[in-house]
Amino acid sequence: MxxxxxxxxxxxxxxxxxxxxxxxxxxxxxxxxxxxxxxxxxxxxxxxxxxxxxxxxxxxxxxxxxxxxxxxxxxxxxxxxxxxxxxxxxxxxxxxxxxxxxxxxxxxxxxxxxxxxxxxxxxxxxxxxxxxxxxxxxxxxxxxxxxxxxxxxxxxxxxxxxxxxxxxxxxxxxxxxxxxxxxxxxxxxxxxxxxxxxxxxxxxxxxYDNTPVLTEESSAANFLWENYGLQKNKCIVSYIGSISNRIGDFDTLIEAAKKCEDPSVIFVFCGTGNYFAELTERCKDLKNVIIPGYRNRAEIQALLKLSTFGLLAYRNTDDFIDSLPNKFGEYLSQGLIILTSLRGASRQILEKENCGTYYQDASSLLECITRIHYSTLEKEQMTQNALNLFHREFDxxxxxxxxxxxxxxxxxxxxxxx
Known part of the structure; x- marks a missing residue:
């Protein structure tokens, strides 16, 4: 054909x-x-x-x-x-x-x-x-x-x-x-x-295509995140995507990072865009924030394997409020619990499938992270629900x-x- x-x-x-x-x-x-x-x-x-x-x-x-x-x-x-x-x-x-x-x-x-x-x-x-x-x-x-x-x-x-x-x-x-x-x-x-x-x-x-990367690429990617001090025993909250202030609500993420007093929680904002320099400057004194810039597929996959949460940190504009962006399936593929600021389709699916939750502001974001991270049974169930949803509808x-x-x-x- x-x-x-x-x-x-x-x-x-x-x-x-x-x-x-x-x-x-x-x-x-x-x-x-x-x-x-x-x-x-x-x-x-x-x-x-x-x-x-x-x-x-x-x-x-x-x-x-x-x-x-x-x-x-x-x-x-x-x-x-x-x-x-x-x-x-x-x-x-x-x-x-x-x-x-x-x-x-x-x-x-x-x-x-x-x-x-x-x-x-x-x-x-x-x-x-x-x-x-x-x-x-x-x-x-x-x-x-x-x-x-x-x-x-x-x-x-x-x-x-x-x-x-x-x-x-x-x-x-x-x-x-x-x-x-x-x-x-x-x-x-x-x-x-x-x-x-x-x-x-x-x-x-x-x-999302969840085909594993080559072993040598995976080893190099793991070494990268080890140098950043990321380990599986940490509570890693990852954002993957464009660093654009028109699209992403980085003000809320920065405020949450500033308010967070739990040393096990680390925020990773991964990507590039026209807001990258300003975001880096605003976060330069925050020890719990890592901004590694653009990373390749192997490095992203390795990061998500280490992460507990994936962020859909978008503004509720008409073009995004009901969106299910590429990273939705990508987060699910590694069993990440998705935290969304969007009030539309993503929130509805996450609440229905019990594999993520909606946050309204920095305080509610931190509350979601802390509650789920320290509730072992809930965290394990939401992780499994995420994997089930991926294989059923996003693989x-x-x-x-x-x-x-x-x-x-x-x-x-x-x-x-x-």
Whole structure:
């Protein structure tokens, strides 16, 4: 089967680039290993690093069954929500429209949402050549565009956005062969733009590939954390992700660390981002905080094996309140008890499955850590519940295997209809 992955903004499997593969990347590489012919449409601009790897269209053969088509836009952006990024989206859509006609036609197209114009052109291509298109909703564009504006201006901005973009968004949502999403709210989003949900529309969680790293990589990673003084007998509370103050609620974490008088509790804030320098400066005198910067997959896996708790320390903005980010499954894979500041989907799942808890502020965060850490039976039960939930709903080997079968069946039905 020939499949196109239309997915921008994720790390790419190119030598010399950092970043662990995310959902689209995992789909592309795993499908290629299963002997599908895969073309991954992405961009020469790296979303997380905010830099280019080329100033022109690139075609890269990763292996005999996986090809990267990296489209180029001159409108690289610094802010994730910005007018320049909207222009960037339009550029990629226009380039996809031109370049897609030069490639062998696929049996099915999997397209992640956003970007709006990328998805819009993928749907148009699918209609033109009778090819099924599956839209995977991960972010609620354009609804989140109003967030940077003052509250008093948001109704006006929302009206303007609706005038300019609603037609395209509605076209995509109504016309997709199937709509999937990482949480149930994603399907509600599709409905809000006119889609009548169908049997093939469903939730596919952001799953995590828990394949063990190589022994030599694991040994080096363990040595790193030993040098930081981390041991299994400590109560390690880990945050893995972007160090961005717009996304992460680091004020609460810092306050909790300052208030914490238990010497066995250590906070680890792992990652990089535009708030990294300020976070490091604010925590420089805190002996119970470690900020090791960006770490590779082996080092993250080793850290989580040592940890008791995993932090989902996000602000309750419209685009995050109901999110289940990549690290949700990653924490569960090692049996971590998840502490979330989010009031939406993550809290509901954690409380239902008894494998984590919600905290409101620094005091309640510390109370959760202390209570669970010193209640051995509760801690062991929550750890086991986390592992059970992972294997049932967030293990990539199962979740994505089922999704690949779904893509294959969708392509088969479309082909036989034609």
């Amino acid at each position: 020939n499949i196109w992955i239309v997915c921008e903004g994720e790390p790419l499997p190119i030598n010399g680039l950092n970043g662990r593969l995310m959902r689209g990347g995992m789909f592309a590489t795993q499908l290629a290993l299963l002997d599908y012919r895969v073309t991954w449409w992405s961009s020469t601009f790296l979303h997380y690093e905010k830099k280019y790897i080329s100033d022109e269209l690139q075609t890269i053969l990763v292996n005999p069954t996986l090809k990267l088509k990296l489209l180029h836009s001159p409108n690289g952006y610094n802010k994730n929500i910005s007018f320049k990024r909207i222009r960037y989206s339009k550029d990629l859509g226009r380039e996809f429209r031109k370049q897609s006609r030069k490639e062998d036609r696929p049996d099915i197209i999997y397209c992640s949402w956003p970007l709006i114009d990328f998805a819009y052109e993928a749907i148009k291509f699918g209609h033109e050549f009778n090819i099924p298109v599956v839209i995977d909703i991960r972010d609620f564009w354009p609804d989140i565009f109003i967030q940077p504006f003052p509250k008093r201006l948001q109704p006006i901005v929302k009206l303007g956005i609706s005038c300019f973009l609603r037609r395209k968004v509605s076209y995509v949502m109504k016309s997709a062969t199937s709509v999937v999403g990482v949480i149930p709210k994603a399907l509600d989003f599709a409905k809000s733009y006119g889609r009548v949900l169908q049997e093939q529309d469903h939730v596919v969680h952001l799953a 990539a080997s199962q979740v994505y295997s089922d999704f690949y079968k779904f893509l294959e069946a969708t392509a088969y039905v479309a082909k036989n209809k034609g």
